[in-house]
Amino acid sequence: MILKFKYSFLITGALFIFCGTLNVQSQINEKELINYAYESTYKPVDSDKTIIINANILTGRGDSVLGGAILMENNKIIAIGKDIDTSGANVIDAQGKWVTPGIIDIHSHMGVYPAPSLRSNSDGNEATSPSTPHVWAEHSVWTQDPQYTLALKGGVTSFHVLVGSANLIGGRGVTLKNVRSRTVQGMKFPNAPYSLKMACGENPKRVYGGRNTEPQTRMGNVAGYRKEWIKAKTYQKRINEYSEKSDEAKEMIDSPTRNIGMETLVGVLEGDILVHMHCYRGEEMAVMLDVAKEFDYKINTFHHAVEAYKIADILAKNSVCAAVWADWWGFKHEAFDMVWENTAIIDQAENKTGCAIVHSDSALGIQRLNQEAAKALAAGQKAGLDLDRQRAIQWITLNPAIALGIGDQVGSIEPGKMADIVIWSDDPFSVYAKAEKVFIDGHLKFDINDPNSFERTDFDLGIIDPEGDRL
Amino acid sequence: MNLIKFRSFIFLGLLSLSIFAKADDILIKNATVVTSSDSGVINETDILIRDGIISSIGPDISSEDALIIEANGRIITPGLLAPATNLGLIEIELEAETRDDRTKHFSAGFSISSAFNPSSTLIPYNRTAGITSAIVFPSSGKGDLFQGLGSVFKTHGRIDTQPIVTDIAMVMQMGGIQDSRASTFLELEDAVMKAKQFKRSRNLILRGGFFDTGEYTERDLEALSDLIDQKKPLIVKTNRASDMLRMIEFSKKHEINIIFHGAKEAWRIADQLAESNIPVIIDPMDNIPSSFDSIGARIDAASLLTDSGVNVLIGIADAHNSFLSRQGAGNAVANGMDRYEAIKALTINIAEAFGLADSLGSIQIGKNADLVLWDGDPLEVSTFSDVVIINGEIMSDMTRSKRLRDRYLEVIGLK
Numbered sequence: 001m002i003l004k005f006k007y008s009f010l011i012t013g014a015l016f017i018f019c020g021t022l023n024v025q026s027q028i029n030e031k032e033l034i035n036y037a038y039e040s041t042y043k044p045v046d047s048d049k050t051i052i053i054n055a056n057i058l059t060g061r062g063d064s065v066l067g068g069a070i071l072m073e074n075n076k077i078i079a080i081g082k083d084i085d086t087s088g089a090n091v092i093d094a095q096g097k098w099v100t101p102g103i104i105d106i107h108s109h110m111g112v113y114p115a116p117s118l119r120s121n122s123d124g125n126e127a128t129s130p131s132t133p134h135v136w137a138e139h140s141v142w143t144q145d146p147q148y149t150l151a152l153k154g155g156v157t158s159f160h161v162l163v164g165s166a167n168l169i170g171g172r173g174v175t176l177k178n179v180r181s182r183t184v185q186g187m188k189f190p191n192a193p194y195s196l197k198m199a200c201g202e203n204p205k206r207v208y209g210g211r212n213t214e215p216q217t218r219m220g221n222v223a224g225y226r227k228e229w230i231k232a233k234t235y236q237k238r239i240n241e242y243s244e245k246s247d248e249a250k251e252m253i254d255s256p257t258r259n260i261g262m263e264t265l266v267g268v269l270e271g272d273i274l275v276h277m278h279c280y281r282g283e284e285m286a287v288m289l290d291v292a293k294e295f296d297y298k299i300n301t302f303h304h305a306v307e308a309y310k311i312a313d314i315l316a317k318n319s320v321c322a323a324v325w326a327d328w329w330g331f332k333h334e335a336f337d338m339v340w341e342n343t344a345i346i347d348q349a350e351n352k353t354g355c356a357i358v359h360s361d362s363a364l365g366i367q368r369l370n371q372e373a374a375k376a377l378a379a380g381q382k383a384g385l386d387l388d389r390q391r392a393i394q395w396i397t398l399n400p401a402i403a404l405g406i407g408d409q410v411g412s413i414e415p416g417k418m419a420d421i422v423i424w425s426d427d428p429f430s431v432y433a434k435a436e437k438v439f440i441d442g443h444l445k446f447d448i449n450d451p452n453s454f455e456r457t458d459f460d461l462g463i464i465d466p467e468g469d470r471l
Numbered sequence: 472m473n474l475i476k477f478r479s480f481i482f483l484g485l486l487s488l489s490i491f492a493k494a495d496d497i498l499i500k501n502a503t504v505v506t507s508s509d510s511g512v513i514n515e516t517d518i519l520i521r522d523g524i525i526s527s528i529g530p531d532i533s534s535e536d537a538l539i540i541e542a543n544g545r546i547i548t549p550g551l552l553a554p555a556t557n558l559g560l561i562e563i564e565l566e567a568e569t570r571d572d573r574t575k576h577f578s579a580g581f582s583i584s585s586a587f588n589p590s591s592t593l594i595p596y597n598r599t600a601g602i603t604s605a606i607v608f609p610s611s612g613k614g615d616l617f618q619g620l621g622s623v624f625k626t627h628g629r630i631d632t633q634p635i636v637t638d639i640a641m642v643m644q645m646g647g648i649q650d651s652r653a654s655t656f657l658e659l660e661d662a663v664m665k666a667k668q669f670k671r672s673r674n675l676i677l678r679g680g681f682f683d684t685g686e687y688t689e690r691d692l693e694a695l696s697d698l699i700d701q702k703k704p705l706i707v708k709t710n711r712a713s714d715m716l717r718m719i720e721f722s723k724k725h726e727i728n729i730i731f732h733g734a735k736e737a738w739r740i741a742d743q744l745a746e747s748n749i750p751v752i753i754d755p756m757d758n759i760p761s762s763f764d765s766i767g768a769r770i771d772a773a774s775l776l777t778d779s780g781v782n783v784l785i786g787i788a789d790a791h792n793s794f795l796s797r798q799g800a801g802n803a804v805a806n807g808m809d810r811y812e813a814i815k816a817l818t819i820n821i822a823e824a825f826g827l828a829d830s831l832g833s834i835q836i837g838k839n840a841d842l843v844l845w846d847g848d849p850l851e852v853s854t855f856s857d858v859v860i861i862n863g864e865i866m867s868d869m870t871r872s873k874r875l876r877d878r879y880l881e882v883i884g885l886k
Contacts, residue, residue: 116762146760150770202565309876312883329872330593330791332565339876349883363759371798371852378853383876385885431801431852464767470760471769 038138040188042177047442049073051086052423055094060101060397060412064390070099072419075441080413092437094423100393101412102157102420102440105366106276106323106400107303107359111161111176111184112137114145115363125164126171130208130215131228133196134261135171137163141184144458147363149471152178152446152454154367155422155435158189160404162303165199165278166207168215168224172264173197173276175404179440180455193405195300196268198225200279200288201334222287229295232265239266274300274405280334282310289318301403303359306335309342312349321355321403322346325365326375343373343395344380344387352386357403358395369396374429389429496521497863498534502542502844507549507819507833511811518547520840523863528836538865540844540858548814548849549833550603550841550861551797552821554752555706555732557790558597558605559587559624572610574619579662579698580690581612581619582638589624589632593791596870598626600794601849603841603861604635604831606821608642608706614686615650616658618642620694621706623827625841627861639825640730641698645709645718646764656717662687663725666695704728704825706752710765712736719747730784730824735765738772741779750782750824754796755803773816774807783808784824785816801850813850839863 050072057065057080071078071089112124123140126132141161151159157178163170173195176187200221209216215224238256245253267273275292279285279302292299301321302308306329308315308322315322324346329338339345347356358373360366377392394411401411410418419442426433438446447453460470497520504513506528519527519534560583562569571586587607597605603626609619620641622634643659646652665685669692672682676689684692697703707718710733722729731737732752737744744751755773760766769775776783785803787795800813808816822832830839840863847854859866880886 115760116766150758206565309879309883312879327792327795330561330563333563336563337872337875339872339879341876341880345876345879345883345885348885364756367758368756368802371802374852375798378855382855383880429853431798431850432805434805470766 040190041183041185042179042188042190044075044441044443046074047072047419049089050092050442051084051089052092052094052099053086055097055099057099057413058389058393060393061414062390062394070413070421072442075419077413077415077417077419079415098424098428100422100424100428101397102410102422103155103369103396104400104411105156105159105360105369106301106357106403107361108159108161108366110147110151110159110363111141111145114142115147125166127166127207130167130204130224131169132167132171133169133264135163137161137172138174138184143181143184143187146457146459146470148178149454149457150363151366152438153435155370155438156366157420157438157440158410160195162197162276165203168199168204168221169228170197170199175406177440180457189406194267194273195276196264196273198275198277200277200284201281202332218284222291225291228265232262232269233295235259235262236266236269268297276301276303278303280304280306282307286311286314301357306338309339309345312346312354315346316350316354321357321399323357323359326358326372340379341383343376344383344385348385355399356395357399370428370433371431377429496534496537497540498532498537499540499542499547501544502547503544504834505546505548505814506835507815508835520863523840525834525836525838525840528834542844545857546845546849548843549818550843551601551817552832553602553605553793553796554784554786554821555608556605556793557607557610558593558793559591559607561790562591574612576613577619577688578612578614578617578691579641580688580694581609583607583609583619584622584634584637587624587632589628589630592871594626594628596872597794598859598866599856599868599870601797601843601856602626602794603859606639606825615648616643616655618644625861627866638703640704640706641694642706642708645707645714646711647762652714659721662695663699666692666699670696698727699725701726701728704730706730706732708732710735712739712767715740716743719743719749736767738769738775739767741776741781745780750784751776752784752786754787755785755799771806773803777808777812782820782824783816784821797850798852801852804850
């Protein structure tokens with residue numbers, strides 16, 4: 001929210017400068033100019049008036065509308081309900097089908113670990129130092145990763161691309177819309193806040209401990225974060241002291257040299273950049289909450305969080321989300337204590353105030369997040385927890401949207417939100433359900449019955465045989 | 472001391488006998504029996520299990536002393552087979568000491584049969600999800616080519632678990648390494664030549680003569696000889712269509728039985744596979760063109776292959792979640808595969824490809840009573856097993872994961 005406000009201020013400011021009516025340049029924070037330089041250029045053309053009728057709608061707000069309609073126009077959802085005027089609209093009859101908000105994956109490495117997996121495009125981990133807050137995932141993103149299209153066919157309309165987990169502080173993540181573009185800026189979710197990837201546990205200590213450098217232990221990990229936050233506090237103080245000086249005083253001294261890593265960390269301290277932290281073990285997450293308390297920042301979401309169920313009450317009380325798999329486990333020791341009910345327990349903790357998210361971290365999993373949510377729902381119900389589809393769809397729609405700071409724009413079917421909509425052939429919690437039509441900002445980006453409905457990546461063209469496409 | 476040991480041995484023997492004797496007859500009433508045989512799906516049917524074997528299938532079977540399971544129309548399938556898994560060999564992938572699927576000492580003859588850990592936490596976990604037999608493969612051996620020999624185990628988890636077939640197949644990797652695949656084929660040719668020489672020289676060796684085994688051990692060459700004698704198939708892990716064609720030529724030249732594993736581009740040569748009667752082990756969900764060898768990966772491969780008459784076996788590479796072959800089969804159905812064929816791809820197709828169909832893979836009289844009773848459609852992701860039976864014994868449904876769940880449902884205040 002803060003960021004959005006600042007952007008609107010910035011744009012107004014820029015307009016004033018352009019018009020030459022008023023010099024407000026000095027009011028524009030240097031940091032904002034930097035972010036503005038990398039701003040999204042994604043701007044969908046106005047979409048036609050379209051109405052989906054006779055649909056069983058899981059709204060993403062926790063309820064459903066059976067046999068309802070959704071009206072969209074000019075990239076936005078206009079109305080949802082039972083009796084909506086269809087005049088002047090393209091009508092799509094979804095009789096017997098289910099409709100959900102576009103699926104959002106909060107944990108993806110598409111673009112930074114694309115397919116095919118090659119050394120030359122393995123761009124997700126700057127594993128050269130345990131703290132690399134200066135790197136940005138978006139600067140690695142390959143716009144022609146064929147995995148985007150596969151995810152689109154699974155109903156994924158937005159996804160969060162993170163750097164890897166080799167480092168304690170890995171770098172900035174970026175939220176993208178699942179649209180094809182020649183530039184990463186053309187995929188960036190407009191006005192989405194930046195994120196910072198941090199990592200607990202085995203990965204950083206394995207990568208650096210293996211080189212006999214710090215960190216080699218979990219305590220080394222924690223010492224590592226604290227050192228960096230102390231640096232960030234110092235940097236923040238210096239920048240603030242400088243900016244508080246009068247213009248005359250500023251003329252007398254050099255401005256502090258920019259440190260792009262520290263800018264990211266200060267962004268976290270000021271609440272503009274959201275912390276997404278890779279962390280598996282229960283007690284380790286609890287320690288991370290203390291690190292956040294010491295330096296007065298917020299951990300937004302723990303990712304992977306195989307043991308989140310062990311501290312689900314603590315997570316709920318601290319308003320921290322946990323993004324988890326339905327059933328991955330055992331690939332390392334910190335992932336050994338998996339339970340199928342993890343998602344459900346996170347969700348139900350503290351009188352159902354928990355924030356549960358089902359994520360993929362996988363180009364396979366992202367294609368069927370609905371099935372992953374279905375497994376988590378079934379396990380929760382089997383364990384006797386009070387869960388339903390209306391609630392569970394939020395694990396892959398509204399909850400990740402909120403955790404990414406875009407919950408006011410996507411994640412549920414509500415008037416005013418972006419028209420990111422999926423029509424499913426069947427109950428989306430069934431293995432047999434397929435995304436039949438996927439709309440992004442009101443535009444039909446995939447239609448299962450029309451092979452020409454979706455845009456193939458450059459990679460897919462002529463790669464099997466010169467005349468054909470890969471998919 | 473010796474006496475005590477002897478006595479306890481007898482005691483243990485009696486104990487296990489009594490466990491065995493406790494394996495009562497089981498009568499399953501009113502089930503929807505998905506047989507995985509030519510009989511298809513039989514509704515409202517009873518199954519009688521006697522001495523660990525399916526002894527009768529039909530309506531209105533009665534038994535005086537059998538334990539009765541009322542299926543109430545629920546679906547029963549054969550126990551699922553995991554066709555290519557590290558189950559029992561791996562506890563935690565990144566902890567080398569918990570892994571027995573790799574060696575630096577042997578290649579073709581690396582038998583994993585002695586390493587199987589029946590007490591692995593992965594076993595009850597996958598069993599409760601429907602896996603009753605596992606064809607356990609090694610992952611890597613000395614050199615790039617051969618990975619070793621797989622064996623078959625049931626998943627009852629008894630401490631004295633023995634393989635039901637030892638060294639059932641040899642595994643090799645084709646492509647995807649830094650060296651030329653042409654070199655891989657030459658190496659394979661050379662290995663077969665060497666094995667043929669070894670066979671011819673056997674008498675000489677027995678008489679104490681010298682035979683240069685080259686880069687292989689005698690154990691490796693013995694295993695390769697079995698291959699040439701068609702005593703076991705060669706599992707070829709490869710994805711590129713042209714590699715598979717070359718391997719088919721190779722298998723015909725040397726009269727070796729092969730099964731492809733991975734086989735992401737198999738659909739491109741489906742007719743050749745069908746014609747040569749070569750089965751493929753695939754993960755239907757894996758449609759990622761993860762390397763230049765698997766550019767043709769696609770989500771409807773299982774359906775395309777089955778429609779062309781190829782024997783499809785569904786298996787998941789991840790040992791921990793071997794049971795997700797069910798989700799794979801469900802996705803195959805969502806993408807065009809016939810539902811019954813998908814069940815067969817989890818059961819009888821696997822048994823047949825590995826020569827286990829006499830005892831496993833379908834619900835037929837005389838076969839092992841390895842059965843799963845489901846609370847819904849077995850291919851649906853929200854379905855759980857209600858009862859798992861192996862060798863006619865009802866298995867515990869407890870897992871370490873469920874113990875953790877129950878503990879923390881209480882800690883978090885949800886129970």
